[in-house]
Amino acid sequence: GQNIDQPTEMTATEGAIVQINCTYQTSGFNGLFWYQQHAGEAPTFLSYNVLDGLEEKGRFSSFLSRSKGYSYLLLKELQMKDSASYLCAVKDSNYQLIWGAGTKLIIKP
Amino acid sequence: ETGVTQTPRHLVMGMTNKKSLKCEQHLGHNAMYWYKQSAKKPLELMFVYSLEERVENNSVPSRFSPECPNSSHLFLHLHTLQPEDSALYLCASSQEEEGYNEQFFGPGTRLTVL
Numbered sequence: 001g002q003n004i005d006q007p008t009e010m011t012a013t014e015g016a017i018v019q020i021n022c023t024y025q026t027s028g029f030n031g032l033f034w035y036q037q038h039a040g041e042a043p044t045f046l047s048y049n050v051l052d053g054l055e056e057k058g059r060f061s062s063f064l065s066r067s068k069g070y071s072y073l074l075l076k077e078l079q080m081k082d083s084a085s086y087l088c089a090v091k092d093s094n095y096q097l098i099w100g101a102g103t104k105l106i107i108k109p
Numbered sequence: 110e111t112g113v114t115q116t117p118r119h120l121v122m123g124m125t126n127k128k129s130l131k132c133e134q135h136l137g138h139n140a141m142y143w144y145k146q147s148a149k150k151p152l153e154l155m156f157v158y159s160l161e162e163r164v165e166n167n168s169v170p171s172r173f174s175p176e177c178p179n180s181s182h183l184f185l186h187l188h189t190l191q192p193e194d195s196a197l198y199l200c201a202s203s204q205e206e207e208g209y210n211e212q213f214f215g216p217g218t219r220l221t222v223l
Contacts, residue, residue, distance in 0.1 A: 004151065008149065033211070041216060042113075042199065042214035042215055042216045042217060043152075043199070043214045044214070045211045045212075045213075048211065087152070089152075095210075096154065096157075097154070097212065098151075099151040099152040099154075100151055101149060101150055101151045102149075102151075
């Protein structure tokens with residue numbers, strides 16, 4: 001079967017750095033997405049990786065290793081507004097998105 | 110209106126009711142999706158319409174019935190639902206093509222079945 005694993009919940013301090021991991025086992029791979037979802041709101045796109053390596057976008061970076069079936073989302077200079085759920089999703093061989101259950105990130109002052 | 114809109118935002122219904130959820134996308138995309146989001150579970154893809162043709166999903170109960178009259182509008186018709194169907198129902202759209210196709214989500218309808 002297809003599976004996306006990510007931690008259920010993480011806690012970090014304002015101003016710090018946090019890394020949210022995602023491991024996947026899917027039938028084929030056509031890219032990995034990270035989305036942010038604030039409570040009661042729609043998921044919004046953060047990043048896309050299809051090749052190995054690091055993609056940087058401001059305070060957020062996303063890394064991919066296809067050989068290891070592994071990705072992480074790195075958030076720097078954490079702000080209170082970064083408190084949200086972070087969803088990892090992989091596009092499989094049929095170009096359908098397979099979603100993880102999300103990681104709830106709690107930022108403390 | 111911009112992006113993806115959904116109505117209603119909240120819906121409470123009894124098990125014998127019939128209701129419909131509406132989604133509209135203003136992005137010129139050619140694919141639309143219905144997802145179910147339950148607490149602490151992955152997003153569950155229910156239906157996909159690509160170029161206005163439905164991609165079947167045999168795991169969705171027949172009490173959920175989608176309709177896509179054109180590329181901008183998507184409906185989810187609900188009848189004789191069960192309490193376990195209570196969840197957040199999200200609509201999304203994308204420009205269907207191989208490779209990168211970011212999905213844009215609406216705000217969702219919070220459904221409660223009594």
